[in-house]
Each structure stands twice: as C-alpha cells, then as structure tokens.
Amino acid sequence: MVHKLYPYDALLICSFGGPNGPADVLPFLQNVTRGKNIPDERLKEVGEHYYGFGGKSPINEQNLALVEALRGELERRGVDLPVIWGNRNWHPYTVDSMRTAGAFGAKRILTVVTSAYASYSGSRQYREHLAAAQAALLDERPGQELQIDILRPFFNSPGFVSANADSVGEALGRLPGGHRGAHIVYVTHSIPQTMEQASGLTGPSYREQHEDVRRSVDGILGERFGRSFDSSLAYCSRSGDGVVPWLEPDVNDHIRELARAGVQKIVIAPIGFVSDHMEVAFDLDIEAMQTAQALGVAAVRAGTVGVREPFIAGIVDMVEERAARERGEDVPVPVVGELQAFPDVAPPGSCRMRFGEVTGIPVIAGEED
Numbered sequence: 001m002v003h004k005l006y007p008y009d010a011l012l013i014c015s016f017g018g019p020n021g022p023a024d025v026l027p028f029l030q031n032v033t034r035g036k037n038i039p040d041e042r043l044k045e046v047g048e049h050y051y052g053f054g055g056k057s058p059i060n061e062q063n064l065a066l067v068e069a070l071r072g073e074l075e076r077r078g079v080d081l082p083v084i085w086g087n088r089n090w091h092p093y094t095v096d097s098m099r100t101a102g103a104f105g106a107k108r109i110l111t112v113v114t115s116a117y118a119s120y121s122g123s124r125q126y127r128e129h130l131a132a133a134q135a136a137l138l139d140e141r142p143g144q145e146l147q148i149d150i151l152r153p154f155f156n157s158p159g160f161v162s163a164n165a166d167s168v169g170e171a172l173g174r175l176p177g178g179h180r181g182a183h184i185v186y187v188t189h190s191i192p193q194t195m196e197q198a199s200g201l202t203g204p205s206y207r208e209q210h211e212d213v214r215r216s217v218d219g220i221l222g223e224r225f226g227r228s229f230d231s232s233l234a235y236c237s238r239s240g241d242g243v244v245p246w247l248e249p250d251v252n253d254h255i256r257e258l259a260r261a262g263v264q265k266i267v268i269a270p271i272g273f274v275s276d277h278m279e280v281a282f283d284l285d286i287e288a289m290q291t292a293q294a295l296g297v298a299a300v301r302a303g304t305v306g307v308r309e310p311f312i313a314g315i316v317d318m319v320e321e322r323a324a325r326e327r328g329e330d331v332p333v334p335v336v337g338e339l340q341a342f343p344d345v346a347p348p349g350s351c352r353m354r355f356g357e358v359t360g361i362p363v364i365a366g367e368e369d
Contacts, residue, residue: 005081005323008149009106011074013067014094014126015114017087018050018057018277024090025050031089049282059277060090062306063114066275069307073316081319082106088129095133098146102137108147110319114274116155118342119191119199119206123153124351127363134364149326150365151318152342155209156216159314161336163305164213164271165220171267171302172225182265183230183258184221185251186214187288188272189279190235193245198355202347204339207233207247213271216337230263236283251284252291259295266292269302276304 019028029043050057063085071083084101086094101109111130115122130148138145154160172179188210191199199206210233222228234254238246249257251268258266268288270280284301292299305311322344324331333341346366353359 002078002080005079005320007108007326008081008110008319008323010082010084010101010109011070011319012094012097012101012109012111012148013063013070013083013085013114014111014130015063015085015087016059016277017090017093018059019090020056020060022051022055025055028090049278053278053281057278058281059275062275062277063087065307066114066312069312070315073312077316077320079316079320084109086133088126094129095136098133098148099137099140102141102144102146106146108149110322111148111150112315112319113150116153116160116274117188117206117209117272118153118155118203118346118351120195120351120353121189121191122206122351123346124353124363124366126150127346127365128361131362131364135362148364149322149344151315151322152344153209154315154318155213156335156337156339156341157314157318158334158336159310159312159317160305161213161216161220162314163308163311164269164302165217165224166308166310167302167305168217168267168269169221169224171269171300172221172229174300175265175267176298177265179225179229179265181263182267183232183263184218184267184269185254185258186210186217186231186233186269186271187236187251187284188233188270190238190246190248190250192240193247194354196247198352198357201352201355202350203342209339210272212337212339217269217271232258236288237279251288255288255291255297255299256295259292259297263297265298267300267302268292270304273304275306280304 019025025047029047067083067085074081084097086092086097113126134148172182175182196206214231214233218231234249234251235247236251268284273280289299321331335341
C-alpha cells in the first residue's frame with residue numbers, strides 16, 4: 001500500500017553543483033567565489049582541474065544517481081514522496097527546483113544536504129542558501145511561504161558508517177599482496193582553523209566528527225578482519241592565500257610522512273565526501289596516487305558511499321524518522337560511535353565561519369545569532 005509521508009510533500013537533495021562542460025567552468029567558478037574578489041585569471045587556473053576532465057564535474061551525474069536511488073528505496077517501502085534536486089552554484093538551482101515543487105502544490109519540503117558533517121561550509125552555508133531561496137520565492141508569491149526543514153548531519157548514522165566500512169573493507173582486499181601492514185588514511189576536505197574552532201562552539205567540531213567516524217569504521221573493520229589496522233585522518237583541497245592556517249596534515253604530506261616511517265601499503269578512504277566529485281577525482285585519484293607511486297607506496301582508493309545500499313536505506317530511515325518526529329511521535333535516534341546525534345534544528349550560533357562572528361545573514365533550521 002502506498003502512503004504519503006506526512007507532513008512532507010517532497011524531499012530536496014541540495015548539493016554544491018558543478019559544470020556540465022567547458023563553457024560552464026568559468027561561470028560556475030564565478031558563482032562559487034562571488035564576493036571574494038578573485039580575478040578571472042586565478043579562476044582559469046583552478047578551472048584546469050575541470051578541463052582535465054573534459055570541463056565536466058562528475059558531481060551532477062552522481063546527484064542524479066542519488067536521486068534515482070532514493071526514489072527507488074522510497075518506492076520499495078511504499079512511500080509516495082517526490083525527490084527533487086537543486087544546487088547552490090549551478091543548474092538546476094535550488095530556487096528553481098523549489099519553485100517547481102511549489103507550483104505543484106508542495107508546502108513543506110525536507111532537505112538532505114549532500115554533506116555528512118557540520119561546519120560552516122557543510123551546514124550553515126547551505127542553511128543561508130536555503131533561507132535566501134525561500135525568501136526569493138516568498139517575494140514572488142507573497143503569503144505563500146514554502147516551509148523548508150533540513151535533515152540533521154548524518155556522519156554518525158548507521159547507514160553512512162556502514163557504507164564507508166564496506167567500501168574501505170573492499171579496498172583493503174584490493175591491496176597487492178594482501179592487507180597485512182596496511183595503513184588506512186581517512187581523508188576529508190580541509191577547512192580554515194577558524195572555521196574548525198567555530199564548528200565546535202555548540203557541539204563536536206568538524207575534526208572531532210571525522211575522528212568519530214574513523215574510530216567507528218576502524219572498529220567494524222577490526223571485527224570483520226579479526227585484526228586492527230593503523231589509521232589516521234588527513235585533509236585535501238585547501239584553498240586561499242596560504243597565509244590563513246587550515247586543518248592539516250595535507251594528504252600528500254601525510255603520505256610522505258608514512259613512507260618515511262616505513263609504511264608500504266595504504267588505503268585512501270574519502271570519508272568526508274558523499275560522492276566521487278572533483279576533490280576526489282583530482283586531489284585523490286591523481287595527486288595523492290601520484291605521490292604514493294613516486295614513494296613506492298602501494299595505494300588503493302576506497303569508494304565514497306555514493307548509492308551504496310546501506311547509505312541509501314539509512315537516509316530513507318532518517319527521513320521517515322524525522323517525519324515521525326514532526327508528527328509528534330517518539331522515535332529512536334540510532335547513531336554509531338561515541339557522539340550523540342545532532343539536533344534537527346541547529347543551536348543558536350552554530351557553525352559560523354569564524355568564532356564569535358555574527359553576520360546577520362538569515363538561516364533556516366536554526367537561529368541567526
């Protein structure tokens with residue numbers, strides 16, 4: 001029997017976006033860096049990463065696959081909930097997808113941000129973006145506000161952790177000569193130290209969230225393989241002028257340190273990313289793998305959670321859980337690891353860009369101050 005998922009009328013997948021071809025690259029990067037006064041010459045240098053892949057980011061096709069996988073899982077469960085997709089920085093833009101949903105009668109939408117962790121760039125910036133889209137639509141249709149809720153950060157949800165453990169386990173099995181002596185390098189996107197400090201103002205910081213996932217996956221792998229693996233957390237894709245401190249170590253520097261320490265086999269596990277987009281395709285599959293090869297270190301890159309069954313089922317579990325809670329039902333909130341689940345509505349002051357900074361920019365699913 002098919003049923004609606006009251007009180008929600010649609011599920012929005014909100015992502016970063018990426019170019020679909022060479023002509024899109026510069027306009028896309030201009031969108032990403034708007035207001036930062038970065039000259040086009042510098043953007044063209046960054047764009048070389050995309051041109052090396054035909055000017056196309058893999059993120060868009062992966063988001064389409066994510067949408068289809070979620071639709072399939074909802075249908076399998078008999079849940080009638082349309083799944084739509086919108087981006088911050090490229091087509092389809094979030095405001096356009098929300099406008100279409102509103103035109104078809106949607107009044108309340110639950111949003112899944114394609115970032116598992118809480119920080120300014122992975123959480124609050126999306127809440128600012130969604131608030132701006134909501135306000136734009138209200139200007140177009142006064143008195144017809146579209147209510148937007150956001151699924152909490154899901155880094156410690158059972159589905160996300162399980163899918164990562166499966167992926168890393170498979171990668172260990174692909175190491176030449178077996179997995180004995182292997183070191184797992186968990187990787188995520190670096191952020192400025194100031195953003196890291198601000199992310200921990202109202203709960204576990206960005207780094208602490210990743211360390212929790214690292215410990216959880218290590219524990220699962222230890223049970224599966226009957227032995228423990230050495231592991232560590234490293235970072236990729238830092239940007240900026242090089243003066244502002246960012247989270248370290250950089251994954252390439254870390255691989256060099258491991259090689260000096262005698263490590264001969266590594267698995268590179270991108271637990272900070274939901275899909276294999278540009279930071280994974282270039283920073284890890286090209287740069288990090290070249291670093292390892294030059295040092296004589298055998299390296300295998302684990303896949304991201306993508307559309308793995310545990311991850312997709314886990315997201316739908318969380319969607320059903322959130323809908324039940326909004327209906328006033330008392331439902332369990334399962335997590336894996338040492339940290340508690342993040343709240344549905346972000347605490348005041350959470351995930352600012354810098355500690356103590358008050359911008360006055362409106363947000364949804366949380367207080368402005």
